[in-house]
Amino acid sequence: MIWLTWRQFRGSAATMAALLVLLAAALALTGPGLAADYSAGIAACVQDNTCDRFYDHFFGGHDTSFMALSLVVLLLPALAGLFWGAPLITRELEAGTHLLVWNQSITRARWLAVKLGLMGLTAMALAGLCGLMVTWWADPLDRSAAENLALMAPLVFGARGIAPMGYAAFAFVLGVSVGMLVRRTLPAMVLTLAAFAAIQLAMPLLVRPHLMPPITATFELSKTSVDSISIPRDGGANPRISLRPAVPGQAGAWVLANDLLDPSGRMIPDRGEGAVVATSTTSGPCAPTAGSGDGCVAEINRLGYRQQATYQPLERFWPFQWIETGIYALLTLGLTWLSFWWIRGRLS
Amino acid sequence: MTAVLRAQALGRRYGRRWALRECTLDIPAGHVVGLVGPNGAGKTTLLKLAGGQLTPTAGDITVLGGRPAGGPAQLAKVGFVAQDTPVYAGLSVAEHLRLGEQLNPRWDAATARERIARLGLDPAQRAGRLSGGQRAQLALTLGLAKRPELLILDEPVSSLDPLARREFLQHLMEATAERRFSVVLSSHLVHDLERVCDFLVVLVDSRVRVTGEVDDLLATHHRLTGPRRDPDRLPAGQHVISARHTDRQSTYVIRTDDPIHDPAWTVSRLSLEDLVLAYMDQRTAERRVALEVQR
Numbered sequence: 014m015i016w017l018t019w020r021q022f023r024g025s026a027a028t029m030a031a032l033l034v035l036l037a038a039a040l041a042l043t044g045p046g047l048a049a050d051y052s053a054g055i056a057a058c059v060q061d062n063t064c065d066r067f068y069d070h071f072f073g074g075h076d077t078s079f080m081a082l083s084l085v086v087l088l089l090p091a092l093a094g095l096f097w098g099a100p101l102i103t104r105e106l107e108a109g110t111h112l113l114v115w116n117q118s119i120t121r122a123r124w125l126a127v128k129l130g131l132m133g134l135t136a137m138a139l140a141g142l143c144g145l146m147v148t149w150w151a152d153p154l155d156r157s158a159a160e161n162l163a164l165m166a167p168l169v170f171g172a173r174g175i176a177p178m179g180y181a182a183f184a185f186v187l188g189v190s191v192g193m194l195v196r197r198t199l200p201a202m203v204l205t206l207a208a209f210a211a212i213q214l215a216m217p218l219l220v221r222p223h224l225m226p227p228i229t230a231t232f233e234l235s236k237t238s239v240d241s242i243s244i245p246r247d248g249g250a251n252p253r254i255s256l257r258p259a260v261p262g263q264a265g266a267w268v269l270a271n272d273l274l275d276p277s278g279r280m281i282p283d284r285g286e287g288a289v290v291a292t293s294t295t296s297g298p299c300a301p302t303a304g305s306g307d308g309c310v311a312e313i314n315r316l317g318y319r320q321q322a323t324y325q326p327l328e329r330f331w332p333f334q335w336i337e338t339g340i341y342a343l344l345t346l347g348l349t350w351l352s353f354w355w356i357r358g359r360l361s
Numbered sequence: 362m363t364a365v366l367r368a369q370a371l372g373r374r375y376g377r378r379w380a381l382r383e384c385t386l387d388i389p390a391g392h393v394v395g396l397v398g399p400n401g402a403g404k405t406t407l408l409k410l411a412g413g414q415l416t417p418t419a420g421d422i423t424v425l426g427g428r429p430a431g432g433p434a435q436l437a438k439v440g441f442v443a444q445d446t447p448v449y450a451g452l453s454v455a456e457h458l459r460l461g462e463q464l465n466p467r468w469d470a471a472t473a474r475e476r477i478a479r480l481g482l483d484p485a486q487r488a489g490r491l492s493g494g495q496r497a498q499l500a501l502t503l504g505l506a507k508r509p510e511l512l513i514l515d516e517p518v519s520s521l522d523p524l525a526r527r528e529f530l531q532h533l534m535e536a537t538a539e540r541r542f543s544v545v546l547s548s549h550l551v552h553d554l555e556r557v558c559d560f561l562v563v564l565v566d567s568r569v570r571v572t573g574e575v576d577d578l579l580a581t582h583h584r585l586t587g588p589r590r591d592p593d594r595l596p597a598g599q600h601v602i603s604a605r606h607t608d609r610q611s612t613y614v615i616r617t618d619d620p621i622h623d624p625a626w627t628v629s630r631l632s633l634e635d636l637v638l639a640y641m642d643q644r645t646a647e648r649r650v651a652l653e654v655q656r
Contacts, residue, residue, distance in 0.1 A: 016463050112443035117464035118436045
């Protein structure tokens, strides 16, 4: 059975492995150079305190490959589900060959076990390797990425570490199960893609923020935590403050909520154009004539306004990776059980 | 002798439609059984139930004393060649033999190789490139080399040309002569089965109409031709299978164990094909009656 599975699977497995080897070669060639550039840049910028500028410049120089590689890691599990999982049963049903193979002297459960085992493990291995390779290569870039592309950011988190392995296992078994229910290849592929995409969206939106209770803390306002202050030119109206989606002293944290509190500790509503601060703009540090906004920020801070951030810190990256991979492993086991139950009694 | 196939009030439903119902059958071992019936009569359903590809909705079925597809041992005892003889298009002939060897403990590799050579098939050729007849022969080889106690063939020759048809059945017969095993094969054409079967099951409209050894069936069925007569005036031991009437003449196909003495009848023997057609005709006769009653 292992021979048959391998014989039917070796073509696509070899193609995928070859592509992965190419990717590995490209990453191995460019990775050390990237890391060297990074450490040289850091060594230089620490001396004159221009590291923010270095980060922007360094990341900007590689943002295309950064995005492309992250996309590859995100798509790989979906491909396993689409092209390996969904057709596994439907192709047999459409060609009628299930009547051939399920009438040899092995049970369907055994047939499915070997197919799922061999192909699922291959999919996991390929996706896992790809994920870890990209994690290693992109490490200097992850350190210099802006907040919305940091390691914990929803888009990047799923393309790093061991999570892609869990995604691949789940997507593959999802494809097999959908194929059993739908029984036709093309609809099964479409449905698998739709279901997998929905789950991959629901995970960071609904589940991942609560994997561990997020931290909520308040911070004094400073130049670095304020994105912009808008001060009306004609005076009279109050200034508006927009905060940067970052947590002071917690670089790379995943910010879930970020609000301005007034001196009495109440949250000031922010409808996209900034939170209104009750201070005079006709005179004092926040008047249009007062020059740079730094004085105004200090004044607002003195009045008792504070930043309140709810976030998941960067240290939780690996715990989150393990928990999320575990969740997908459980989902995979559930679907595997379903498909064994289905192939025993229902499918014929 | 033990039964190769025993069904008790067996039924299978797809949604609201019964593909097979109240099927009670007892097929003794050591026969080549022909399962005949028109298209859509439930032949494939019955064979798939016997092979364990389907599970019954009602009743139960045992094959060689076990539950179909109940485990590796049961699977090893039953060979199954499905309709249209599916094979893996991407695998070569030799790889199909290897598949059989890997998946069957009782595989007879020498016979399989020898058969392929005798058929003139190139072992390196992909199965997708084979003609319909060659593909059927490959599927038959897989079924035979498994050395089953019962080989089930679902419409094995329906898609073959007459020459390939004859060759296929000839090979099957040679194999059964060499080694004793039971065969059940289905067809919607009696003609295909006439030369190879010694046991017949006629399935019409998802019900079993008649079963029995071919010789017995031929000995107990007769065609009576004579002056017009109503069926209720026939002797008690004569069961009418089909009846045709013109203004003056009646033609009956009857089943009886007793000799026919009535001199008014011209008694003639039936061919197997006539016999099966009479049972199929029974259905249309019933429908005709039903229509007349409705009017």
